[in-house]
Each structure stands twice: as structure tokens, then as C-alpha cells.
Amino acid sequence: MFAALASFAAPYKVFGKASEYVRAGDQGARFRFRFCPVCGTTVFHTEEGHDGSVSVGVGAFADPSFPAPQVSVYECRRHSWVQLPAGITAFDKDPD
Numbered sequence: 435m436f437a438a439l440a441s442f443a444a445p446y447k448v449f450g451k452a453s454e455y456v457r458a459g460d461q462g463a464r465f466r467f468r469f470c471p472v473c474g475t476t477v478f479h480t481e482e483g484h485d486g487s488v489s490v491g492v493g494a495f496a497d498p499s500f501p502a503p504q505v506s507v508y509e510c511r512r513h514s515w516v517q518l519p520a521g522i523t524a525f526d527k528d529p530d
Contacts, residue, residue, distance in 0.1 A: 438492040438503060446488050452477065461528055 452468035459465060464482040469475055478490045492500050506512070506524040518524070 439489040440492055440495070440500070441487055441489045444486045444488075448478075448488075456482075459528065 448468075451471055453471045455467045455469065456464055457467070465479050466482060467476050467479040469477060475494075476491055477494050478488050480488050502519045503522060506518050506522050507528055508526075509524045510526045512518075
């Protein structure tokens with residue numbers, strides 16, 4: 435699994451220390467990843483120019499009852515052994 439993310443719309447508040455890394459996506463969008471400066475775990479990321487939302491790694495919630503995903507992106511990269519919930523909306527690549 436590449437990532438299991440929960441996305442939230444603004445308003446949201448970010449506080450605490452974080453290190454940053456910026457990378458370009460397949461279609462040129464730039465993503466700013468914030469990670470813990472102590473352990474290196476990626477905590478959340480935002481897309482430059484789209485300040486109205488934030489994506490958080492589901493593992494950061496440490497909640498085994500966290501809701502199942504509703505959308506899968508980059509099916510072309512999914513390992514064959516990863517099983518997704520029935521009826522999920524799936525995209526071979528980024529739909530944007």
C-alpha cells in the first residue's frame with residue numbers, strides 16, 4: 435500500500451515542530467510533506483496552491499476503528515495482495 439490518507443477541508447490548525455520536504459507529483463503538482471523532526475514519520479501533507487485541505491496518514495490516528503477508504507488512486511501501482519473494500523471508487527492514475 436502506498437498510503438492510506440484521510441483528507442480534511444479547511445479550517446484546520448497546524449501546530450508543533452515539523453520538518454518539510456517538497457516533491458513534485460506525476461502531473462507536476464508540488465506537495466509539501468511535514469514529518470516529525472525526531473522520528474521522521476510523515477504526519478501530513480498539503481498540495482501547493484490548494485490551501486483548503488490537508489491529508490493525514492491514517493496511521494497517525496492510531497485508531498483501529500478508523501473508517502475504511504472510499505477512493506483508491508493509482509490502482510496501476512497497487513500490489514496484487516492489497517485488498518480494498520467492495521464498491522470503492524478506483525482510479526488507475528490521478529484523476530485531476
